[in-house]
Amino acid sequence: MEDIPHLDRLQRILSSAGVASRRAAEQMILDRRVSVNGKIVDQLGSKADPIADEIRVDGKLIRPQHPRYVMLNKPDGYITTMEDERGRPTVMQLVESKERIYPVGRLDRDTEGLLLLTNDGLVAHRIMHPSFELQKEYEVLTPAMPHPDKLAKLRAGVRVDGKKVVPEEARIQRESAKGVVLRITIHEGMTHIVRKMMSALEIPVLALRRTRIGPLTMSGLPVGSYRDLRPGEIASLFEALKIDAVEDDSAATSTGGRKR
Numbered sequence: 001m002e003d004i005p006h007l008d009r010l011q012r013i014l015s016s017a018g019v020a021s022r023r024a025a026e027q028m029i030l031d032r033r034v035s036v037n038g039k040i041v042d043q044l045g046s047k048a049d050p051i052a053d054e055i056r057v058d059g060k061l062i063r064p065q066h067p068r069y070v071m072l073n074k075p076d077g078y079i080t081t082m083e084d085e086r087g088r089p090t091v092m093q094l095v096e097s098k099e100r101i102y103p104v105g106r107l108d109r110d111t112e113g114l115l116l117l118t119n120d121g122l123v124a125h126r127i128m129h130p131s132f133e134l135q136k137e138y139e140v141l142t143p144a145m146p147h148p149d150k151l152a153k154l155r156a157g158v159r160v161d162g163k164k165v166v167p168e169e170a171r172i173q174r175e176s177a178k179g180v181v182l183r184i185t186i187h188e189g190m191t192h193i194v195r196k197m198m199s200a201l202e203i204p205v206l207a208l209r210r211t212r213i214g215p216l217t218m219s220g221l222p223v224g225s226y227r228d229l230r231p232g233e234i235a236s237l238f239e240a241l242k243i244d245a246v247e248d249d250s251a252a253t254s255t256g257g258r259k260r
Contacts, residue, residue, distance in 0.1 A: 008049075016067070017063065037053055038054070069237070070095060071117075071226060075094075078090060091117070094224060095117060100119055105127065110208070115210070134241065159200065160190060167186050170182065
């Protein structure tokens, strides 16, 4: 029996190979800079086999990267971007990688916690898109116990940027010398969403930390440290995102590093 080709959209292949973002890859195709097996391709619906086909951009052969999935316990003070024109520290300075990985979504500069980085465009898209309803869990430190009416309004839903956001969970987690910690679970991916929800209810935020993305938690991972997802974690994430099981988890070895 002949092997079934691993056909995929050309812009996704270029994005997964670390050539450019998917949108930039689409423009490359429209600009006739991409060829497959020696033939220029300028249609966005075109597909190719990243393993068997010869794909080139500006004449340069593109080789697919091994997929990599990294979790980082992001510290306060780092920008969630590839680089910053103002010279501020970015999360990319905390992770060493031969592959061109990029952050999945954003955490505010002054927000800590779980951040995923990958070169798998499909995984990144499904984590960020609200239609897949992947839960994100946050801990909010506020100086005093919120009034019960405010907690009731939080649980009922808060209007943010014209859209009502109803958390899947909102409760008091614990009290400490620093204040009260609220646990909030949502699946929306809007920018600054938790801080906007708190602001709408006039609940002060002393600190904000993301502790979970879907089935993934960063238990035991120090602030500023990172590690590759373990094979079981990748399988759980794929299941939550309704993606076929990982065929090759050799790239998911449990390596990691510390902030230098």
